[in-house]
Amino acid sequence: MASSTATRDAPDGDSALVKDLVIVGAGPAGLYQLYKAREIGLDAVVVERGGGVGGTWYWNRYPGLVVDAPSFDYSYSFSPELEQEWEWSTWYPSQPEVLSYLEHVAERFDLLKDIRLNTAVVGAQWQADEGRWVVELADGGTISTRFCVMATGCLSEPRAPEIDGVDTFAGRVLHTGTWPHEAVDFAGKRVGIVGTGSSGVQTLPVVAQTAASVTLFQRTPGFSVPARNRPLTEEETAEVKATYRARREQTRHSPGGLLFPPAEKSVFEATPEERQARFERYWELGWPVTLTYTDVSTDKAANDIVADFVRGKIREIVQDPERADLLTRQDYPIGTKRIILDTNYYDTFNRDNVDLVDVRTTPIVSIDADGVNTTDAHYDLDILIFATGFDAITGALLAMDIVGEQGVRLRDEWAAGPRTYLGLSVAHFPNLFLATGPGSPSVISNVFVSIEQHIEWFSDLFAHMRDHNLATVVATVDAQDDWVSKVNAVAARTLYPTAASWYMGANVPGKPRVFMPFLGGVGNYRKICDEVVTDGYRGFVFEPLDAQVPDEATARVADATTAAAR
Ligand code: NA7
DSSP states (O other), X not given: OOOOOEEEEOTTSOEEEEEEEEEEOOSHHHHHHHXXXXXXXXXXXXXXXXXXXXXXXXXXXXXXXXXXXXTTTSSOOSOHHHHHHOOOOBSSOBHHHHHHHHHHHHHHTTOGGGEEOSOOEEEEEEETTTTEEEEEETTSOEEEEEEEEEOOOSSOSBOOOOOBTGGGOSSEEEXXXXXXXXXOOOBTOEEEEEOOSXXXXXXXXXXXXXXXXXXXXXXXXXXEEEOOOOBOOHXXXXXXXXXXXXXXXXXXXXXXXXXOOOOOSOGGGSOHHHHHHHHHHHHHHTOOGGGSSTTTXXXXXXXXXXXXXXXXXXXXXXXXXXXHHHHTOOOSOTTSSOOEEESSHHHHTTSTTEEEEETTTSXXXXXXXXXXEESSOEEEOSEEEEOOOBOTTTHHHHTSEEEOGGGOXXXXXXXXXXXXXXXXXXXXXXXXXXXXXBXXXXXXSOHHHHHHHHHHHHHHHHHHHHHTTEEEEEEOHHHHHHHHHHHHHHHHTSSGGXXXXXXXXXXXXXXXXXXXXOOSOHHHHHHHHHHHHHTTSTTEEEEETTOSSOOHHHHHHXXXXXXXXX
């Protein structure tokens, strides 16, 4: 594939940039895709709306943010030199450290020169006659490209509830997902936090340390377990670095891209004493208690046993029984909404300056200049923090107007929920790929492992197309339908679809309720993706370089070319 950096005259007389590959987003996926594109000789550009690299980690910088995957594993594996050089300071990485790491990667591999910051993509149109995408930028510019990789992230489109009067609030309004870059001073302030997912739960204890008061508005309590984050010792870092290759290989073939020991039996095969000991051990280690037994995510009775253990822990920590009661009113199976890792969350409810308001019973109805009104009371505030999450998994993709073959719009195609082939490609959208898209393990995995697998899969495909003179590739509707059925069937065997979670799109009014990630595990998923390749890219149709509009004969030629490459 010849490098094609150039500009050419667009119809309106402006010059349009011409590229082999446009990558949307300079987060972990976009950075790696740029690195891989260069490796295979593609002329690529990354377009990033933020003022720096890092994606979610650039925007989402609320105080107390700790990632729920160990530092050693929440990192790239593609460069043994990088993993030897970089020093993580804590077992779970904090946001500033993840961001520094990604900034370091961008510099170390000289990626910045091909990244356009402060540039938002608003749409992309497939030009069938040219076999190219025209990527539309918010500033009115366009880029013509053969391939497009949407590295837009799963948790990158923050959402705040529409509450009457929010614009009239005289204090400061913040969102955890678009946190200011400068430190926010809470000293002496009356702070309100709306939301008790990971963001609210991790923010509260930090804010409570200096604020005059914090009022936490809770609609649904999360299940949170202690992170027990700690500094890494030189010895354990040396040990991991000495065995990193094997560790990476293990994560790639694990269920979740992490190295927690696999559960071996049903909770009902263990005696009550044995269960208790195992739960306590996980709690003390800061490991997800949902991984203790095989049936926790599939059998409600098994799940209840684990949930009751955690509720018992909450009651032990929280001294006020009324608060403990509110904090244990989860109405969904444990683990079906993402388990939260916290530092001192439940202890914080023993402080005098912290209030817990149940907005399930007494919802927030309006906001005025002074604060928040529920159906029951008024709360005076100086700072209001929305920890209300994201339009997850599909939000950033559908925020753009993506138009594929014959004018098919992604927004219309996904009106009843996302449909993809393998979570990485969409029928009718040739040469366009989704990094950690819906229908792939994405948010149910250590996302670095999933990102690397997708980017390497795309890059192998681009190289394959170069080597076989193929111009376009698109998933078939049949292959996509089969994959969507599989994703749904796997989810239906679990308790996940029973919760009103963001995995289901349930946190966004009007969003279709469809379980979006593939729950079959990253190891199995990798195997499926690899088999698709060894089967000659089963489920994809290629078009050779010289024929942009395939007829049956050219499609057969493409198939034969592909088969010959096996
Ligand atoms: P989450 O997990 O989606 O949590 C959002 C929270 O905001 C959740 O507790 C919601 O309650 C609450 N919420 C949303 N709208 C309202 C209104 N109108 N009133 C009261 N409460 C509301 O987002 P996070 O940012 O914490 O975490 C997202 C992921 O990022 C997380 O899973 C980690 O993977 C990292 P609800 O449950 O809907 O009743």
